[in-house]
Every structure is written in structure tokens, then in C-alpha cells.
Amino acid sequence: MCRLDRPSAWPWTYNTRGTQIIRRIFPSRAEQEIRRAVPGIHPRLWRYALSLTKDRAEAEDLAQEAVLQGLAKAAQFTSGTHVDRWLFRILHRLWLNRLRAAEVRRGAGFVPVEEAGLTAPGDPEQTFFGTEVLSAVMDLSDAQRSAVMLVYVEGFAYAEAAEMLDVPIGTIMSRLAAARARLKERLGGRE
Amino acid sequence: MSNVDHMAPDALLVAFLDGALPEDQARALRAEIAEDPALQARLSALDVDLSGLRPDMDALVPNAPLPAVLARGSAVQLAAAAVVALALLLGGVLIGIRAADRPGDWRDFAAAYHLLYRTETLASGEIAGDGGVARVSYLLGRDLSSLAQIDGLDFRRAQILGWEDQALVQFAYLDAQGRPVAVCLMATGDANIATGFEQAERHRLSTVTFADDGLQVLVIGAEGMGGIEALAEGIAAQF
Numbered sequence: 442m443c444r445l446d447r448p449s450a451w452p453w454t455y456n457t458r459g460t461q462i463i464r465r466i467f468p469s470r471a472e473q474e475i476r477r478a479v480p481g482i483h484p485r486l487w488r489y490a491l492s493l494t495k496d497r498a499e500a501e502d503l504a505q506e507a508v509l510q511g512l513a514k515a516a517q518f519t520s521g522t523h524v525d526r527w528l529f530r531i532l533h534r535l536w537l538n539r540l541r542a543a544e545v546r547r548g549a550g551f552v553p554v555e556e557a558g559l560t561a562p563g564d565p566e567q568t569f570f571g572t573e574v575l576s577a578v579m580d581l582s583d584a585q586r587s588a589v590m591l592v593y594v595e596g597f598a599y600a601e602a603a604e605m606l607d608v609p610i611g612t613i614m615s616r617l618a619a620a621r622a623r624l625k626e627r628l629g630g631r632e
Numbered sequence: 633m634s635n636v637d638h639m640a641p642d643a644l645l646v647a648f649l650d651g652a653l654p655e656d657q658a659r660a661l662r663a664e665i666a667e668d669p670a671l672q673a674r675l676s677a678l679d680v681d682l683s684g685l686r687p688d689m690d691a692l693v694p695n696a697p698l699p700a701v702l703a704r705g706s707a708v709q710l711a712a713a714a715v716v717a718l719a720l721l722l723g724g725v726l727i728g729i730r731a732a733d734r735p736g737d738w739r740d741f742a743a744a745y746h747l748l749y750r751t752e753t754l755a756s757g758e759i760a761g762d763g764g765v766a767r768v769s770y771l772l773g774r775d776l777s778s779l780a781q782i783d784g785l786d787f788r789r790a791q792i793l794g795w796e797d798q799a800l801v802q803f804a805y806l807d808a809q810g811r812p813v814a815v816c817l818m819a820t821g822d823a824n825i826a827t828g829f830e831q832a833e834r835h836r837l838s839t840v841t842f843a844d845d846g847l848q849v850l851v852i853g854a855e856g857m858g859g860i861e862a863l864a865e866g867i868a869a870q871f
Contacts, residue, residue: 487697617646
């Protein structure tokens, strides 16, 4: 296996155009692993991005950026681990950065997302979120919606979702509890 | 869950509802709930039917866009790999390729690649399953399953290749005489582009090209093989 990763102490050789081309032709094992996994994961990334952004075009852009960043940072990915968790985590961080940037543009300065209680702009695309349950979930806060999507849609364990969102596991469970309570108010109970 | 005793009641109840508690703890909590009306009320407030959520989100998947970045990246690698392979295995043949046939037209390159195929190339190994067809269908954003069931051709596999910045999909078959046949598809980027059937001999292989509904299609068969145009027309009729 031709491995072309270089120590970070050699940036003058690592980031030249020539080495970039070579790396594209002979990607590292981690990058190959990510590339192989992307076709299967991308639709999930996109729908998660759609649940965050509530906008098809922005979701497409966000999912694309997450994959690009995942490939660019492939050297940080541990081969043999879960590509989906890696890419979901990157996507969520990118989304938080976008929200923060939007807040700064609005003159609010830098504030932690959780404190600011930011929400995606605009109404959900009714074409996609037309069912009652989905529509109710889209009305949850961003934090609750992320937890619901990662655990109840993507099937991640609490601990995995907590790692992706960079919060303690208890926070994930509290968010799920709050989400469940709100959804119960809106949707009613089980038959 | 090791810290279950320290969980906030709601978090504990969520884990209970989600079936995430170890059985002994779930049993203990169940008993506690049975005797505590306040816990029963709280459990009821959290007990919402979310079973429809996942199917609703699964239904969005067909609307997902193509992972264009993947096609771009792999195209470079695959084109490079194809160049290396052809240089090593077909050095002599490549020398004979006329200047007009040099890469620049993806169809020439696809035909040169097909030139390597022998009956044994496709006869050996497992036949591609639905997974391969689903994968290339997803890549091109089109249901291509009909290409795996063409009368008179034994479908062997569907694979992803690349040409410059684009994904190139190849379906490979054996005809009744065991001769390799291929159908290659590449997105045009413009759904309005439509062309008629163009027959051409490329690297001594019979080919027919057409474009329709956002796809360029190249059908490749052995030199002098009849029915290539009819095959192309049959494929076009399905688009």
C-alpha cells in the first residue's frame, strides 16, 4: 500500500499542488474507506441536513461540504471505525458554525449556540415534512430535533449521538425527554 | 447503563421507553411505576408514538441529491488507474491507436477499456446483485434496473468508472456467443440534450451512441456484431 501521508512538520511538501494531485490519485486507506462509504451515507447525511436547515438547497450544500471536509481531514479518521459517525459529526459542526456566523452577521456577536437558542430561518419545506409526526418534529428546537433525528431516525445510541453533538449523554436524554413531552402534547398518546 | 440511579427521572423514563435500560433495571423501574401514580403520569406524558418518524424520513431518501463530490474525486483516480492499466497491459495496442482516437472523447477511452474484455473476464466471478445496480442507479439518479434484464444478454456486473470530472457507469454482459457487450452511461448535465443514434467503429469495436433525458449512452459490442443499434434503440425506449 502506497501511503503518502506526511507528518505535519512538512507542510511545505505536504500541501503542494503536486502532492495534492498525487494524494487524489493514490488516496490514503482512510480516504478510500470514506469514499467507499459515502454513496451509502450521503442520503442519510442529506436528510439529516434537511432536518437541520429545513431547506433543500442548503441541505444539499451542507451535506456536500461535510463530505468534502471529511475527505480533506481523512488523515484524522481512524481506519476501521464508523464513517457515518465521523461525517455526521462534521456535518453538525459545520451547521453550528453556519448558525454562529449568521448570528454574528445579525450583529449579535459570538454566542454559544445552546445559549442563543438559534433556529433555522424560514418555514420547513412542506413538500418534505408534510406528515403529522414529521411536521411536529420539525417544530422542535434545533437541539431537540438533532437528538430525535440522530437517535430515533438514524438509530445511533445515546452515547454515539452525544459524541456527535459534543454534549454529555445525559443532555441527549434530557433533550429526548423534552422532545417527547412536546410531541406528546401535540400528537397525543399511543393508541 | 451504569449511572442509571443518578439520572433525572425523565431521562430514566426515556431510556425505559426506548428499551435502552438493562433488563434488571427496567424490571425494577416497571415495578416502581406500577406503584407510583406520579411516575405513571410522567411516563404517560413522555409516551408518544414515534414509529412513523423513521419511515417518513426514509421516504425522503429517493429525493436525495447525488454525492457529486464522490464522482469528481473517484473520476480522477479511476481515470488515472485506467491510464496506468492501459499503459502497462496494452502498451503495444495504445501505440497503434490513431491520433484521432486519443482520449478527449470518453467513448474512445471506454471502447479501449472494453477491448481488454474477454469471455473469461465476465464469465468468472459472481454475478452482480441488485446492490451493484442500486449503487449505480443512485449515482446517476436514475433507476437503471432494466439494464440488468436485457433479452438475449447475460448481465454480469455494473460498475462505477470515471471520466475526468464525471462518474461513468458501465453495465457488462455476455451475449449468446459469449462475447462481451457493454452499456456505458454518463450524465450530460443537461436533460434537454437529445441526439440520434450514432454508429461508429472505435478500436475495432462496434459502438452506438445516443443522448437522451440527461444521459449519454454508449453501447459497445464486438467488431461486426449485429444488433448493436437495435439494442441501443431498446435501451432508449426505456428512458
